Amino acid sequence: MKRFTRLALLLLFFAFSACTKMEFLKESGQLESFAEMVQSGVKPIALSEPMSSAELDLFLPEANRLAEKYEIEIFREPAVIGTSLFDSAAVEGKEVLILYQGKNLVAYQMLKTEAADLAAKSEYSGTKKEAISRAFGRLLGYPASRINDLLAENSEYRDLEDFGIKGQELSWFYNDLPAAKLFYGKTLGLKMIAEDENSATFQIAGDSKLVLRSVGGSAYSGKEAKSVALALLTDNLEAWYSHLQSENVEIKYTLKVKPDGAHDGFVAVDPEGYLLEFEMFRMHPENERFIPELKSLKPLATSLGSEFNFYASITWLYYKDMLPMENFMIETLGLELSADQGWAKIYKASENSYLGLVDEKRGMNSFSDQKLVEVKFDLEDAKGWEEYLNKTSKDSTRAAGTFKDLGGYLYRFF
Numbered sequence: 551m552k553r554f555t556r557l558a559l560l561l562l563f564f565a566f567s568a569c570t571k572m573e574f575l576k577e578s579g580q581l582e583s584f585a586e587m588v589q590s591g592v593k594p595i596a597l598s599e600p601m602s603s604a605e606l607d608l609f610l611p612e613a614n615r616l617a618e619k620y621e622i623e624i625f626r627e628p629a630v631i632g633t634s635l636f637d638s639a640a641v642e643g644k645e646v647l648i649l650y651q652g653k654n655l656v657a658y659q660m661l662k663t664e665a666a667d668l669a670a671k672s673e674y675s676g677t678k679k680e681a682i683s684r685a686f687g688r689l690l691g692y693p694a695s696r697i698n699d700l701l702a703e704n705s706e707y708r709d710l711e712d713f714g715i716k717g718q719e720l721s722w723f724y725n726d727l728p729a730a731k732l733f734y735g736k737t738l739g740l741k742m743i744a745e746d747e748n749s750a751t752f753q754i755a756g757d758s759k760l761v762l763r764s765v766g767g768s769a770y771s772g773k774e775a776k777s778v779a780l781a782l783l784t785d786n787l788e789a790w791y792s793h794l795q796s797e798n799v800e801i802k803y804t805l806k807v808k809p810d811g812a813h814d815g816f817v818a819v820d821p822e823g824y825l826l827e828f829e830m831f832r833m834h835p836e837n838e839r840f841i842p843e844l845k846s847l848k849p850l851a852t853s854l855g856s857e858f859n860f861y862a863s864i865t866w867l868y869y870k871d872m873l874p875m876e877n878f879m880i881e882t883l884g885l886e887l888s889a890d891q892g893w894a895k896i897y898k899a900s901e902n903s904y905l906g907l908v909d910e911k912r913g914m915n916s917f918s919d920q921k922l923v924e925v926k927f928d929l930e931d932a933k934g935w936e937e938y939l940n941k942t943s944k945d946s947t948r949a950a951g952t953f954k955d956l957g958g959y960l961y962r963f964f
Contacts, residue, residue, distance in 0.1 A: 578616070581649070584597075584598075586620060589651070594654040594688075595654050596690065597647070603628075606645050606647070613647050617649070624649055625650065627645060628645050629645075633665075633687075634679055634701050634704050635687055635704060679705075694881070695884070709882060710929075711883065713931040714931055716928040717756075717902075718758060718899045718903035719926040720759070720778075720780060720925060721761040721924040721962075722762055723768055723922050724764060724765060725765050725766075726822070727763070727764040731750045731762060733820055733821050738852060738854075739858060740752040748766070754902070755783075756848075756862075777867070777915050778867060778915065780864070781863060781865075781906070782860045783831070783860060784829075786857045787815060799819070801818055803817040812832065812835075812836050814832075815827055816828055837889050843888055844862060847861040861902065862902045862904060863903055866894075866908050866913070867908065868909075871956075872895070872907060879907065885899060894912070894913070905925070919958055925961045925962070926962040927963045928964060932951070932964050936963075
């Protein structure tokens with residue numbers, strides 16, 4: 551009888567052990583993946599699955615084994631920081647393990663303390679909670695686009711991209727509109743797709759458009775600075791350069807070809823002084839994401855012939871302070887960085903349209919409070935974006951259908 555009892559207990563022990571291991575196979579696999587990411591520096595910190603205290607007691611030996619294997623540290627967190635990234639109900643009454651290296655646990659604890667201090671003052675909401683949430687997301691190694699998505703899922707936050715960007719228009723203003731139309735329609739051979747008494751719209755490529763507007767009847771005097779440049783992307787620089795020279799178009803910067811460089815190009819000047827940068831990008835460390843995007847685009851031929859084509863455009867805008875604008879592009883507009891040139895950043899706005907931020911200290915133009923340029927977005931849900939701005943914008947001077955960025959550039963949407 552005693553032998554049977556001991557055998558039964560032994561079998562029960564092995565059965566319990568097997569069930570315990572099986573129960574945590576998923577959690578162990580996930581934790582090992584995160585441990586490797588933390589070890590390699592991909593994630594500053596990582597979180598285990600939320601568990602009850604009893605579950606975590608059972609899982610802790612396996613977690614310690616993985617921490618030792620990947621030479622990282624673990625911290626048992628009984629109450630993880632509450633943010634707008636996740637549904638708080640998922641961790642209510644549960645604990646997590648924080649995987650980390652170096653001082654990253656300290657960074658997390660400082661962030662949690664800051665959130666607690668704001669909550670104690672009843673200030674842990676709105677933009678302050680969003681800022682804490684973004685900082686926590688960065689600690690978890692999430693890209694800005696993923697942080698935006700999580701905020702949209704768990705709070706009232708939205709970015710422009712959530713309302714569907716279908717295309718982008720760049721508007722320039724002219725004292726002599728007929729001469730400008732002749733230049734873009736005949737000298738450059740762009741296709742005019744819309745026209746009225748005070749404007750003409752030309753297609754550059756796909757959803758990228760250039761709108762020429764008359765200064766007369768606009769809100770501008772025509773004397774404002776042209777703090778903008780337009781890059782026309784093409785692989786046929788030599789053909790375009792020879793053509794513009796033959797047409798006696800003013801060239802501000804001559805064609806430069808650097809086979810080992812990130813890009814080649816030259817800069818021409820239109821009839822009223824706007825800068826046109828004819829540019830080609832090549833595979834280079836700063837273009838590793840950009841080039842695959844460009845290679846997927848179909849060139850649009852102009853009326854000059856098939857070799858005179860463009861496949862995308864970059865609207866270059868000029869700023870005194872770059873970092874706040876980089877955050878604006880990512881957090882307010884929801885645009886993703888396609889190329890980082892250091893003093894210039896390129897963001898994808900739509901299929902064929904890019905917005906470029908330029909440090910005025912290095913760019914072809916300077917920053918100006920007043921500028922003779924507007925940017926326009928074609929949205930799937932313009933009404934929804936307008937309603938969102940009505941609830942969230944702090945700009946008391948904002949007109950319906952518009953908003954301004956931190957450098958004072960005016961954006962319209964429809």
